[in-house]
Amino acid sequence: DGAKASAVIYSLMLTCRACGVDPFAWLRHAFTEMPQRPDRADINDLLPFNFAKATPA
Template sequence: MIEREIRPFATARKAWLFSDSVPGADASAVIYSLMLTCRACNVEPYAWLRHVLTELPKRQAGDDVTDLLPFNHANR
């Protein structure tokens, strides 16, 4: 069970070796972290991502977006 839980980290670590830039690697890590947060909160990642990408354009720059995080989406 533990091996199955850490496998995604090992896979991602190998993928990050091929990032062309530090900002690119940081962006990959953020997306990966959000997807794993969805999994931990029992939120379907694709549905959550669709929701976030339709809600973000409706927001003004600087608006609070914490309500869009996966653990808040799980409470809907």
């Protein structure tokens, strides 16, 4: 399970890099927004490639 979790985090960090997003800024945003959402809520807008579109340049 640890290897799978690590692979998911690594994939998200590389997606941040590919989108030109600061991984720490993205994680801070995602971890701030997720607790405010109901269980099983759609979180596609929190993915790194959508964060890049929503964040002012």
